Amino acid sequence: MADYAYNLDKLSSTLDAGHLVEVRESPRKGLGLFARETITRGTRIIAEYPLLKAVTVSSHGVNVLAAFHNLPPFKQQAYLGLHEYASDTFKEENDWESLSDLDRRVLAIFAANRWGRDVFWLASQFNHSCIPNIHNAHNPTIQMETFHSIQEIEAGEELTVSYIAGICARDERQAQLKKWGFECKCPVCQDTSDDNKLEQNFAQIAFLSQELKIAGALPSKKTLDAFRRMAGLMRSTGLVGKYLHNCYLDAAFCSAVLGSAQMAMLWTEKEVEVNDYCLGKDHLDCQKEVRVMRQLRSAAKSKRPFHYTHISWVLDWDQGPE
Ligand SMILES: [Zn+2]
Structure with missing residues (x-):
């Protein structure tokens, strides 16, 4: 302490x-x-x-061990103070039996704490x-x-x-968390009753998201309605980070393709608000999205015909390391 x-x-x-x-x-x-x-x-x-930065995401073992052994001693010491956990799958992938105790520890710390290829203290x-x-x-x-x-x-x-990828139902979330060796006891996972509203919302969001994927999410009034419903479910569940941002972005783009600069602008304003609190105004994506918002505002005021290609969309939003 x-x-x-x-x-x-x-x-x-x-x-x-x-x-x-x-x-x-x-x-x-x-x-x-x-x-x-x-x-x-x-x-x-x-x-x-990063305290430790592996060169690539693939071939973890070799990269991570090389990165660790190149660290100055005080950083190695800080790294070795972190929590460690290696799942059986991770051990199999890394030829566990052939490793020294120190190398096993280094890899188990990486497995338990990595954000993409980085470990932060x-x-x-x-x-x-x-x-x-x-x-x-x-x-x-x-x-x-x-x-x-x-x-x-x-x-x-x-x-x-959140350690897990995507919004999914409890069974899938718990399956993903096995990689870290624990069962989630957050309020939504702890309530196993049938009338667990939050869990129902998770399942509904996952269902809608799957439906949109199957439909190829081609812009239509139906897909726009699905994005609107998903955004509402996310807000009422408390999922107000990147997935809500992405949902607003999809809704904005969809509205623009359907020809409404005004609706696209309103969705983009929401998107900018989420981006600002998730990333900070100094993040390049925030600055780019503010530019999109301004373009949409001026398109909404203009009497000229609107086409979504007039806007410099930001469709490759940084979602952080995998
Ligand atoms: Zn949970």
Whole structure:
């Protein structure tokens, strides 16, 4: 604890609000990050450089071990202080029996804490929730990984991110989490009753998303309606990060293809708001989306015929490391 307190103070900088959080025991989860005081939505809580950076995502073992052995001793020491877990699948992929104890530990720490090919020191303390209150993304302007609050967080509340890909029903979420060796006990997973409204919302969002995928999400009034319903379900579930952003983006694009600059502008305004609190205004994607919003505003006011190709859409939004 003393080490963490020392390092947290040292890590606080003008680039983030690290002083607002502390590392302490989280019931049944080991260590976790907690709010020291109320944190408003959109706060950049952590901006961090990787402690360890593997060269590529494939051939983890070789890359990760080389990256670790090239670190200066104080960074190796910090790395070895992180939580470790390796699933049976991960062990099989990495020829576990042939490795030394140290190399196994290095790889197990990588498996438990990696964001894409990077391991961060402080951000490794985030525990998982299916309804996270933190969003992470790489910010190319400052060349750091940022972690923003996407909800208002009360003093004493735990800060969480989602470890899993996509919005899916409980069984699939728990299956994905086996990689980290735990069963999620977040409020939505803990309520196993049939009238668990939040879980029903998850299932409905997953269903709608699948339907749209099957339909190829070709812009039509029907797909626009599906995006509208998904966005409503996400908001009422508390899923207010990247998936809500993507839903607004799809709805904006769909509206524009259907010929309404006005509707596209309204969806884009919502999208910009989510982007701002997820990424921060200094992120290039936020700046690009503000440009799209301005183009749509002027198109909505103009008397000239509107076509969606008049707009410089941002369709490759940074969703953070895989
Ligand atoms: Zn959960």
